[in-house]
Amino acid sequence: MPPGPDNSADATKSGRNQGNGGTMDTALIEMRGLTKYFGGFCAVRDVSFSVARGEVVGFLGPNGAGKSTTMKMLAGFMTPSSGSASIEGHDVLRDGLAARRALGYLPEGAPAYGEMSVEAFLEFVARIRRVGPDAVRRALALTSLDSVRLQPIETLSKGFKRRVGLAQALLHDPATLVMDEPTDGLDPNQKFEVRALIRAMAPRKAILISTHLLEEVEAICTRAVVIARGVIVADCTPAELAARHPSGRLDDVFRALTEAEAA
Amino acid sequence: MRNMLIIARRELGAYFATPVAVVFIVIFLVLQSVLTFNMGGFFDRDQADLIPFFSFLPWVLLLLVPAITMRLWAEERRGGTIELLLTLPVRVWEAVVGKFIAAWCFCAIALVLTFPMVITVNFLGHPDNGMIVAGYLGALLVAGSFLSVGAAMSATTRNQVIAFVAAVALCLLFAVMSYPLVTEFLSQRVPVLAEVARGLSVNERYLGFTRGVIALPDIVFFASFMLFWLVANTLILQARKAD
Known part of the structure; x- marks a missing residue:
């Protein structure tokens, strides 16, 4: 490729970024018109939003609204029917390997190889991600798994299993995190710990978490994106969202937004 | 790479x-020994060779290899x-090749553990050990071929039983393709296909190895056979990994 046009393209691009006050180059997760059909059923329709460094975006919606499908497309596990997504500038389809290298992903239900010990499992992921044993030690400490590190994962309680999934996602200290229900199945104390962990990491990372717990959005999210029947119905701060209903309570807004179309 | x-390495550890x-x-060892000594008439033949051992081996592999491969992808889907x-x-x-290598190593371990047979014939007489080595190489290639078929079948489903039955059926097809039952039927109707069937038969290719002949065309056949099914496995997964 001749160097001339390439340079000028770069120049215009960075110029535009500066014009936008620097928000463009910190958007680590970007979705543009993501759509997914299962046969004739449209699970996700034209979902577009981005997550910048420093943001914790809560992805809200009733069960079956399309949260997990959207996240699976972000992680490169499902192929969108149309639209595109990128992680730290790497297109999840055309440059999938680089996108997956950058991303820390906690799949729905925190799957892990049950017969492996916590430590062996994390060492396996660490080898694939090309990070050393100190990364494993750091992830074990962050998620308070030190006490069970030699136990087979299948013998652990639901809360521990969830934390193994978290540790796996945090292993390579990714700048971009996508977590599908990170606090599901945890007791209140564990929920508190995980939320504290997410809040502590937030300034350095772009974090997208899905949840149907509204108190979680109020506790840690800087922004809430509400999805219902595959379509985004709200994208604003939790406070703005709460203000949409006279009662000022998120559950009322949530019910109004996600049940409106069914009526 | x-x-x-x-x-x-992770897979092999999981086994x-x-x-x-x-x-x-x-x-595997019990079944293989029973077949060799009882049905194969190992002692009655009064020959210091492993012909009965190797002639039963592909049939044992036909049943046991799909039992290894059925969980390969089906279990990953389910969990x-x-x-x-x-x-x-x-x-x-x-991921496809990694899992295949692990399963193949496992088969190799099982085959290596039949070594008392080799010791027995060497103790009782003077067998052609070159022929025995060729036989083991052939057996390893048959195991690899069945593994590649079984792994691809496992990628199509989350049900291990379906994966097992589909793999046994397909492997059986490739095993008996050179048998008169198939070739005579085909040569009466479409003679061209009879030749193709004979050429694609895993057992026919294996026969040469048991006679101590390591022929390049046979090696090329087994390599392409495994490659074909590994590519099929990859494509199946790419198309429907999230199903």
């Missing part, structure tokens, strides 16, 4: 994490770990 070996591996190897594995920075083919 490195990811492939990391995945293979031995449960008693299933040991049970499997014991069944959801396929989502974990394929959202790590690995290429799909690296």
Whole structure:
């Protein structure tokens, strides 16, 4: 490729970024018109939003609204029917390997190889991600798994299993995190710990978490994106969202937004 | 390349994490010995060779190899770990080949554990050990071929029983393709296909090895056979990894 046009393209691009006050180059997760059909059923329709460094975006919606499908497309596990997504500038389809290298992903239900010990499992992921044993030690400490590190994962309680999934996602200290229900199945104390962990990491990372717990959005999210029947119905701060209903309570807004179309 | 070996190592460890591996190897050894000594008339033949051993081997592999491969992808689907594995920075083919290598190593371990047979014939007489080595090489290639078929079948379903039955059926097809039952039927109707069937038969290719002949065309056949099914496995996964 001749160097001339390439340079000028770069120049215009960075110029535009500066014009936008620097928000463009910190958007680590970007979705543009993501759509997914299962046969004739449209699970996700034209979902577009981005997550910048420093943001914790809560992805809200009733069960079956399309949260997990959207996240699976972000992680490169499902192929969108149309639209595109990128992680730290790497297109999840055309440059999938680089996108997956950058991303820390906690799949729905925190799957892990049950017969492996916590430590062996994390060492396996660490080898694939090309990070050393100190990364494993750091992830074990962050998620308070030190006490069970030699136990087979299948013998652990639901809360521990969830934390193994978290540790796996945090292993390579990714700048971009996508977590599908990170606090599901945890007791209140564990929920508190995980939320504290997410809040502590937030300034350095772009974090997208899905949840149907509204108190979680109020506790840690800087922004809430509400999805219902595959379509985004709200994208604003939790406070703005709460203000949409006279009662000022998120559950009322949530019910109004996600049940409106069914009526 | 490195990811492939990391995945293979994890897989092989998973085999031995449960008693299933040991049970499997014991069944293989018992079945293979019973067939060789009782049905194969090992002693009655009064020959210092492993012909009865090697002639029963592909049939035992036909049943036992799909039992190894049925869980390969079906279990990952059921447990959801396929989502974990394929959202790590690995290429799909690296995961496919990694799992295949692990399963092949496991088969090799099972085959190596039949070594008392080799000791027995060497103790009783003076066998052609070159022929025995060729036979083992052929057996390893047959095992690899059945493994590649079984792994691809496992990728199509989350049900291990379906994966097992589909793999046995397909392997049986490739095993008996050169048998008169098939070739006579075909040569009466479409003679061209009879030749093709004979050429694609795993057992026909294996026969040469048991006679001590290591022929390049046979090696090329087994290599392309495995490659074909590994590519099929990769494509199946790419098309429907999230199903």
